[in-house]
Amino acid sequence: PYSWYKEMRAKSPVYFDQKQGVWNVFLYEDVNRVISDKDVFSSKRFQQSRPFHSIINTDPPEHTRLRSLVSHAFTPKMIAGWEPRIRAIATELLDKVSGQTHMDLVEDFSYPLPVMVIAELLGIPTSDRKQFKEWSDIVVSGPSSTADIQETIDRRDKAIKELMEYFSQIIEEKRKNLKEDMISTLIKAEENEGKLSSEELFGFCITLLIAGNETTTNLISNAVYCFLENQTIWEELKRDPGLIPHAVEETLRYRSPVQAIPRRAKTDAEIGGFHIKPGQIVLAWIGSANRDEQKFTDPDEFQLRRNPNPHLSFGKGIHFCLGAPLARLEAKIALEEFLKRYSSIALKEGYQLDPVNSNLLYGLKSLHIAVS
Template sequence: MTNPTTSPPSMRDGGTEMLEWLRFMRDEHPVWQDAQGLWHVFRYEDVQRASTDHAAFSSDRGRVMSGTKNIDRGNIVTMDPPEHGQIRKLISQAFAPRVIAGLAPRITEVTEELLDAASGAGTLDLVDDLAYPLPVIVIAELLGVPTSDRDLFRHWAQQFLNMQLRGRGDPELLRAIQEVLAEMKQYFAEQYRERLKNPGDDLFTALSAAESDGQRLDEEEVVNFTGQLLLAGHVSTTVLLSNVVVCLQDNPEAAAAVRADRSLIPDVVEEALRLRTPSMHLGRITTEEVKIGGKVIPADSIVSAWLLSANHDERHFENPGAFDLDRRARDHLAFGHGVHFCIGASLGRQEGQLALSSLLDRYSDIETVDREKLQWHDNGIMFGPKDLLISVRP
């Protein structure tokens, strides 16, 4: 096992060593400061507190990273109340339950089109053929931007995923982020201005028109939010879809059960979210000296709250390493918790459920190919395969 005083282990083995390391840290070092000065929190109760206690654990990275003010305008992920609530209230109008429910037919249609395009061979690359294009097409159509630009979106996402948090105020990291963001902002600003001239039935138009208590979003806020939505929404759902298939491959009894009873599909997705949490951790900044897990964390410290570890905490989940469809655990933290609960969670869940339903309808058998040769995300951020070759039988 990796020396816990050094760093988290690699994900090259698919996460086995990572999960072992997280269990060791929960037991022996539930709150730990690494060599770079970052603090890590591993137990469910502590991760939940860091996720929800915004008075002590701020989402505003500008507290310790200069130059992020323009980057973060309109980014609800890096806002604290009350500003967070004001912006989220405006944005939430575009994510009302009826809006998300209304996307179901189109999600199914896109899924079937993608699987039709990949049919004819006995194997599929689940990521390239379905798990990546599905959520990015849905979000692009929701925004009203060309789906033909999805390779560009993937390029931006990959650049961000390759940027690991390297410590407090790292100027190299900030420059890299700003370069990618400048390109993204130019793209989305052009889309926004076009929509002001020619309104459409899309999210850009809805966001530009959204109003609450006399407040409206300005161009920078809309541009920053839509860029964040495009990247975060499609990356996490891509990993989720791949992880669902991995979980069913590893648990044939569950696979047989959901084939026999499709009402179990939501339980499959939720248990995959818990067991193989797509985004491993989230960041917070302490606003004051905080005592947590028996440790005292100084003010203005970067804290990494490990969602993946919390979802495997034996203190909260019985036999957490098992893929258990009877668990029906909806209190996992895969989408965060509290005021920062992921605004796109319902969309991601719906895409995962409908895609799985289409796969089960279309194929009587799904098997992963060359599992030992799989490439896994190893950027310290995502937990899942970068590619997933599967053999299928109609």
């Protein structure tokens, strides 16, 4: 999409798509404003009712209440405390393919890692993890072709219903026997912040699956893809693993897992001389903002030591990604363990890159590599 963004920034940085009836903005300053000005641009984007309710689609004051509750489960201290478990999961996954000369990085590593981590964080019993992963896969997967849309929706609704029943049971059990996991933490937080209904708790668990899994998978795969393209980065990181967090930040900017964030105008607004009417949808292209030449020098270069790096890949303002510290930690640990394991990596011969088919997300469906 990057050459399209460049063209749009140059020729038509605020663009109304007649067919979709949607505004598109491409410049850093405009994107920044659309995603952070909550008084003008609402997060209540969907008019249809959904089977679950998510914090991502709320405005204050509802958002303020939900955010204050769930932030108890995402304090930096809590996230840092998960480090040994995340490392154990990463190691376990790499052990499974040890001795192999080829792997599909997505299937073998970057895809299972976030689901296993979230199952662990939520306190899903190990015996239920396989079923949990199956449900998650169905809930987050899109249709493989247009003919499958109805079938996909039916399967998805069924999985959500089953997950809902499963979570109600888990929540009931945890109310009786509080532990250290995230669901227990949320139940404890209710005592101070007021009741969180079981429905809200469930909505939050599903939100974590949807918001946190594919995005983190794509961050890890996109990082390795950047190293494949530019072997000097791989070599630098091998010499100095202390630079891995910089590689994570630059991957976030250079190949942002989320490319666009939608908002709905609440009032009349003006962007770049264009008039946005109340109710209209505005798509803020963070993937383009992250390559805006007015904000970043040499934006089309992956610079390991880029500083500052004010990318917008986790959003901005009151909806700033709650899972950002977790995603950063998962990606750091994943890359550390991966770099420790292998001295060199290359694209598997004959393998054609297989991008995910979505405009809003950016990543790979598979990444076949030769490792040694």
